[in-house]
Amino acid sequence: MKTRFTTMDIRAVIAEINAKYVICVIAINNVYDIDNKTYLIRLQKPDFKAIILIESGTRIHSTDFEWPKNMMPSGFAMKCRKHLRSRRLTQVKQLGIDRIVDLQFGSDEAAYHLIIELYDRGNVILADHEYTILNLLRFRTAEAEEDVKIAVRERYPVENARPPEPLISLERLTEILSKATNGEQVKKVLNPHLTYGATLIEHSLIEAGLLGSVKIDSQVDAAQVAPKILEALQTAETYMEKTENFSGKGYIIQKSEKKPSLTPGKPTEELLTYDEFHPFLFAQHANSPYLEFDTFDKAVDEFFSKVESQRIDMKALQQEKQAMKKLDNVKKDHVQRLEALHQAQEVDRVKGELVEMNLPMVERALQVVRSALANQVDWTEIGTIVKDAQAAGDPVACAIKDLKLKTNHITMLLKNPYVSEEDQEEEEKKDVPMLVDVDLGLSAYANAKKYYDFKRTAEKKEHKTIEAAGKAMKSAEKKTQKTLKEVQTVTTIQKARKVYWFEKFLWFISSENYLIIAGRDQQQNEIIVKRYLRAGDIYVHADLHGATSCVIKNPSGIPVPPRTLTETGTMSVCYSAAWDAKIVTSAWWVHHHQVSKTAPTGEYLTTGSFMIRGKKNFLPPSYLIMGFGFLFKVDEDSVSRHRGERKVKTIEEDMEDVSSRAAELLEEGEELIGDDSSNEDQGEERAAGDGEVDEKIKKADDGASELAAPSRNTQNPGFKKEVTTQGEVDSQEGCDTEEKTEIPSAGSAVDQGSKGGGVPSLPQPKRGQKNKLKKIKEKYKDQDDEDRELMMQLLGSAGSPKEEKNKGKKGKKGKGKDETVRKPLPQKPPPKPRTVEAAVKKTETGGEEGDEEKQPGEEGCAAEQEDKEDDLDLDNPGAEEAETLLTSLSGQPHPEDVLLFAVPVCAPYTALTNYKHKVKLTPGAQKKGKAARTAVLSFMKARDASTREKDLLRSVKDTDLSRNMPGKVKVSAPNLLAAKKK
Numbered sequence: 010m011k012t013r014f015t016t017m018d019i020r021a022v023i024a025e026i027n028a029k030y031v032i033c034v035i036a037i038n039n040v041y042d043i044d045n046k047t048y049l050i051r052l053q054k055p056d057f058k059a060i061i062l063i064e065s066g067t068r069i070h071s072t073d074f075e076w077p078k079n080m081m082p083s084g085f086a087m088k089c090r091k092h093l094r095s096r097r098l099t100q101v102k103q104l105g106i107d108r109i110v111d112l113q114f115g116s117d118e119a120a121y122h123l124i125i126e127l128y129d130r131g132n133v134i135l136a137d138h139e140y141t142i143l144n145l146l147r148f149r150t151a152e153a154e155e156d157v158k159i160a161v162r163e164r165y166p167v168e169n170a171r172p173p174e175p176l177i178s179l180e181r182l183t184e185i186l187s188k189a190t191n192g193e194q195v196k197k198v199l200n201p202h203l204t205y206g207a208t209l210i211e212h213s214l215i216e217a218g219l220l221g222s223v224k225i226d227s228q229v230d231a232a233q234v235a236p237k238i239l240e241a242l243q244t245a246e247t248y249m250e251k252t253e254n255f256s257g258k259g260y261i262i263q264k265s266e267k268k269p270s271l272t273p274g275k276p277t278e279e280l281l282t283y284d285e286f287h288p289f290l291f292a293q294h295a296n297s298p299y300l301e302f303d304t305f306d307k308a309v310d311e312f313f314s315k316v317e318s319q320r321i322d323m324k325a326l327q328q329e330k331q332a333m334k335k336l337d338n339v340k341k342d343h344v345q346r347l348e349a350l351h352q353a354q355e356v357d358r359v360k361g362e363l364v365e366m367n368l369p370m371v372e373r374a375l376q377v378v379r380s381a382l383a384n385q386v387d388w389t390e391i392g393t394i395v396k397d398a399q400a401a402g403d404p405v406a407c408a409i410k411d412l413k414l415k416t417n418h419i420t421m422l423l424k425n426p427y428v429s430e431e432d433q434e435e436e437e438k439k440d441v442p443m444l445v446d447v448d449l450g451l452s453a454y455a456n457a458k459k460y461y462d463f464k465r466t467a468e469k470k471e472h473k474t475i476e477a478a479g480k481a482m483k484s485a486e487k488k489t490q491k492t493l494k495e496v497q498t499v500t501t502i503q504k505a506r507k508v509y510w511f512e513k514f515l516w517f518i519s520s521e522n523y524l525i526i527a528g529r530d531q532q533q534n535e536i537i538v539k540r541y542l543r544a545g546d547i548y549v550h551a552d553l554h555g556a557t558s559c560v561i562k563n564p565s566g567i568p569v570p571p572r573t574l575t576e577t578g579t580m581s582v583c584y585s586a587a588w589d590a591k592i593v594t595s596a597w598w599v600h601h602h603q604v605s606k607t608a609p610t611g612e613y614l615t616t617g618s619f620m621i622r623g624k625k626n627f628l629p630p631s632y633l634i635m636g637f638g639f640l641f642k643v644d645e646d647s648v649s650r651h652r653g654e655r656k657v658k659t660i661e662e663d664m665e666d667v668s669s670r671a672a673e674l675l676e677e678g679e680e681l682i683g684d685d686s687s688n689e690d691q692g693e694e695r696a697a698g699d700g701e702v703d704e705k706i707k708k709a710d711d712g713a714s715e716l717a718a719p720s721r722n723t724q725n726p727g728f729k730k731e732v733t734t735q736g737e738v739d740s741q742e743g744c745d746t747e748e749k750t751e752i753p754s755a756g757s758a759v760d761q762g763s764k765g766g767g768v769p770s771l772p773q774p775k776r777g778q779k780n781k782l783k784k785i786k787e788k789y790k791d792q793d794d795e796d797r798e799l800m801m802q803l804l805g806s807a808g809s810p811k812e813e814k815n816k817g818k819k820g821k822k823g824k825g826k827d828e829t830v831r832k833p834l835p836q837k838p839p840p841k842p843r844t845v846e847a848a849v850k851k852t853e854t855g856g857e858e859g860d861e862e863k864q865p866g867e868e869g870c871a872a873e874q875e876d877k878e879d880d881l882d883l884d885n886p887g888a889e890e891a892e893t894l895l896t897s898l899s900g901q902p903h904p905e906d907v908l909l910f911a912v913p914v915c916a917p918y919t920a921l922t923n924y925k926h927k928v929k930l931t932p933g934a935q936k937k938g939k940a941a942r943t944a945v946l947s948f949m950k951a952r953d954a955s956t957r958e959k960d961l962l963r964s965v966k967d968t969d970l971s972r973n974m975p976g977k978v979k980v981s982a983p984n985l986l987a988a989k990k991k
Contacts, residue, residue: 010264011285013067014127015206018309019103019110020252021288022070025306026101028256029071030059036097037114040089041078046146048086048133049076050112050123052098061112062310063123065146066131069110070309081532088144089135092121105170106204124165132159140165176246177203179239186231186238195223195238205245212291213248217241221293252288259308260290263298282319286312336489343478350471354464360445361460363423364453371421371453373405378412378419378449388414410444417449509912515557515584515973517916518640519573520923522655522895525549527559527580531617534558538604538619548604549577549628550621551596556585558617561598564891570657572919574598578628579917583635588975591932593632597625635975636918637944638927639911639962640898647906651899654923900924902958911961913941915973926951926962933979940980941970947982 014022030052038053046065049072052058062072082090096114104111108127113120120138125131134145142161149159157166189198196210203210211221217240225231251257264284281298288305302308364371381391391412398406411420424442447456514537515527526541528534537560542548545566549559559577561569578596587594603623608614643651901923902908914921921927926948930940949959 010283014069014108015208016106016108016204017206017209017249017252017288018286018305019069019108019127020249021255021257021305022309023101023103023110024252024255025304026061026069026071029306030061030098031101033057034097035059036095037093038095040082040086040093042083042086043076043078045083046131047076048089049078050089050093063125063133064131065125065133066127066129068309068313069125069127070306070313072310072314073307074310074314081536085133085135085144085146089123092135092137092143093123096121104167105172106174107170109170111167122165134159134165136165140167174204177239177242179235182239182242183231183235186225186235189225191225193225195219195225196221198225199238199242203242203245205242205249208285208287208291208293209245209248210241211293212289213241213245214238215292216244248289255288255305257288257305259302259305260287260294261285261300261302261308261312262287262294263300265298283312283315332489336485339485340482343474343481347471347474347478350467350474354467354471357460357464357467359443361457361464363425363443363445364447364457364460366426367408367421367423368453368457370405370408371423371447371456374409374419374421375447375449375453377405378409382414382449388412413446418446419449420444420446512912515580515915517576517580517914517920518655518895518898519561519576520655520920521570521573521657522892523569523573524562524891524895525559525573525577525580526562527557527584528617529557531615534617539606542601542604544601546601547574547577547598548601549574549581549596549598551578551581551585551587551594553582553585553587553592553594556581556587556596558619562891572657575628575631576917576920579631579634579919582631583633583917583975588633588932589977591633593630595627595630597627599623599625633932634918635915635930635978636921636924636927637913637915637930637941637974637980638900638921638924639948639965640900640914640924641902641906641911641958641961642909643897643899643902644907644909645897647903648893648897650903650906651896651901654896654899654901900927902955904955908957908961911958911965913965913970913973915975925953926958928980928982930974930978930980932977934977935979937971937974937976937978938967940978941974942967944980945970 033054035052035054035057038051038058041049041051043049046067048063050061050063052061060072061069062076063069079086093114096119097116098112098114099116099120100111100113102111102113103109104124110125110127112123112125114123115121115138118138121143122134122136122138122140124134124136126133130147132145132147132149135143137143142159142163142165144161145159147159149156151158157163157169159165185198185202186195189195195214196207199210200207205213214223215221217237219237219241261283262285263281266280266282285294286305286308287294290299290301300308300311302311378391381394386394391414395406395409395412399409408421408423409419410422413420421444422442423445445460447453448459451459511524511526514533515529517525519525526537528537534557537558538548541562542560543562543564545563547561547563547569549561550556557580559581561573561577563569578598581596582594586592599621600623603621605620605622606614607620609620614620898912899906900914900921902925915930918927918929928944928947945962945965948954948962954962
């Protein structure tokens with residue numbers, strides 16, 4: 010398959026880009042990077058937009074497809090933005106005849122050049138008007154004397170480009186051909202010496218009346234064929250001239266692959282895949298299937314945009330062929346076994362008949378040898394006696410060909426005595442003398458009977474093999490059909506799989522149907538707060554090194570329930586240093602308007618750092634218990650069955666659910682898989698909570714609280730927490746550390762308390778739960794409604810009575826009062842749901858007006874994320890749209906549901922309570938990749954797993970399974986080992 014541009018391709022695409030974009034005076038709007046080698050250049054003018062895609066060492070063309078951009082622009086992309094933004098694309102040219110493209114932006118001394126090398130490993134170089142290198146992808150040292158150093162502040166050697174060469178002379182062509190190896194193809198011999206490319210040379214040879222695959226022949230004089238080949242090269246030169254101002258069409262040559270079929274008589278299906286792209290339809294491809302496009306630029310764009318999808322198809326085809334090959338091998342093995350059994354029968358039958366026909370001779374030979382052995386004649390001497398008898402012409406001795414006295418056998422050459430020599434010549438193939446082993450312990454007749462017995466045994470075995478063959482072949486075909494179906498199913502699912510915008514981050518859906526997103530590193534934390542933290546949302550963080558910034562998406566604007574707050578706090582703590590250190594501590598939450606990127610005077614906030622103003626609402630201590638499971642995407646008709654699966658529960662519902670949930674969290678009889686470490690001491694885990702907080706709050710004068718540390722995932726060691734303070738922390742009524750650590754888990758039944766000191770009736774507890782329930786009842790026996798209300802105030806989810814009273818009043822500044830209550834910061838109005846057209850418009854223009862100010866060095870980072878999925882899903886939809894999307898992702902698929910694909914999820918274990926497929930994760934020693942694969946294996950072997958669910962689980966890529974796990978883990982679940990053994 011063709012994978013990169015030739016010189017002819019470069020000339021053709023440059024001509025089209027110049028005609029489309031340079032003439033119409035279009036300026037660069039932005040630069041994005043897809044990966045470390047591929048970049049998008051967005052060009053824009055009023056009522057016109059375009060995107061040029063460049064890939065180092067491979068290609069350059071405009072594109073109409075949506076390409077996934079990196080979350081944060083690379084350093085090279087940022088440098089290009091700085092120098093190229095708003096500059097007009099003035100020229101696109103090729104440097105000499107090399108595969109190097111020079112894009113010029115601006116003119117005269119204000120010009121900048123973007124140089125793309127499309128050969129070898131490739132390179133992309135940003136240079137000024139004098140070609141002084143400002144930045145580049147790959148540095149190159151001067152390894153030889155003629156090489157030039159390519160580095161920043163060095164001058165790019167534009168003058169070193171090879172100038173266009175005249176047509177090769179006849180003498181030079183003859184010399185090249187005469188030095189070539191005999192039998193080598195002419196196009197391969199000429200290609201290194203010419204700029205046309207092997208494809209154009211082959212086409213030109215065909216046009217000149219030669220074979221495209223013509224080879225060098227030592228018997229033919231090179232001087233005789235050189236003129237004909239020179240004529241072909243003149244044709245190639247005319248094609249190169251056509252690309253100077255190319256305005257033709259583009260062609261994609263397709264390759265046909267036969268798909269295997271199990272059904273006899275059914276025609277095999279044909280799979281067409283893209284193989285090559287060209288600006289002309291060459292002669293060698295005239296009979297091949299091809300696609301025609303209006304321009305070569307569009308053909309290249311189509312080719313590379315579909316390559317990944319076709320790779321999936323080709324991989325599936327190879328798997329199908331492999332499955333069919335296994336089936337063919339089973340059939341061939343079966344045929345060979347039957348043939349071997351049939352041949353063994355025939356040989357044994359002939360040997361038995363020959364012994365029977367030569368009974369006197371065989372009996373005489375047996376007597377002679379037995380007599381010698383009975384007289385204790387030496388074995389060597391017996392051999393000598395036989396040879397002497399053979400020399401004397403004894404027919405019995407002549408029939409003995411070998412003495413196998415160690416096994417008590419002799420080998421005799423026997424033939425049919427009833428066939429004359431003349432008849433034997435006619436039936437030479439039928440009655441051939443044969444070597445037959447004769448047992449000295451049996452008579453001649455018994456030896457014949459032995460061979461007949463062998464024949465009957467082989468015949469019975471053949472019949473049994475034939476009888477079993479039908480079942481074996483049916484089983485093999487059934488297995489092959491299953492494999493083919495699985496391959497097609499997985500391929501279809503992978504193509505249909507929709508990647509949601511929030512999967513770029515750490516995420517989960519709470520047990521009350523709220524979407525929670527968190528950053529994997531400080532850059533993602535920055536993006537989450539600046540772009541995704543909207544009015545009504547909640548910001549959750551923890552005072553721990555490495556704790557991630559979490560945002561609870563709340564488009565409805567109603568107060569977020571306590572359980573969701575607690576689950577989000579658990580997430581923030583688990584994705585921190587607390588996971589490896591096994592520290593139990595608390596997280597806290599604030600409203601969206603309390604999070605600011607404005608630093609105090611004279612201070613600077615680093616990437617991922619934010620200023621928190623006002624009171625922080627601390628949550629109860631979080632257990633380090635995460636879960637791994639799967640959500641299934643259901644179709645529109647099935648969504649109605651899953652409404653209410655995740656909802657805010659009443660106190661009664663919570664109390665009814667507490668026993669099963671508590672047992673699942675703390676069950677002692679659960680089994681572990683893949684755990685290489687010893688069991689951790691639970692007491693150690695509980696005791697480590699106090700006094701392990703990363704840094705204390707510093708105090709200043711103006712009453713604002715500390716800065717939320719630049720959070721990041723624990724997978725990035727070495728990033729130290731920086732704390733910038735602006736003032737004294739406002740007092741938190743009833744939220745001191747001692748009281749906070751004693752508050753039980755929010756959202757559980759015991760948080761709500763019980764009226765009159767009693768506990769409502771519970772279902773019959775399972776084994777091992779009675780003591781736990783007894784302790785819970787004893788601990789909360791004195792709690793009444795006022796206590797419960799106070800606890801809810803401490804959690805902050807129910808709102809503060811003081812806030813109710815102060816609503817609408819002008820707050821006064823006073824010591825010990827919450828700044829947020831007295832004087833709320835101005836809030837942005839809730840954003841309106843956008844239409845599809847508005848979303849697409851935003852995507853194309855690179856952002857909305859009024860974006861938050863960006864820190865130095867971060868220009869445009871928020872604009873990186875404008876993709877249509879964000880706008881149409883949960884970036885900022887209405888509450889109803891968000892709820893519908895989340896409801897369509899269910900952890901409890903019904904048998905009648907139509908399941909589209911599966912999404913792996915890693916979340917606090919309480920959020921996975923109702924999931925069909927889930928395991929518990931705690932800090933451990935097992936690598937997360939192996940842990941994820943082991944968990945999926947257990948899901949596949951579950952009794953209640955349907956065939957469709959297994960197909961969906963099988964289609965999930967290994968890289969997507971474990972990417973959200975917090976670190977090394979211990980996987981556990983009830984009866985997991987039993988499922989694994991099955």
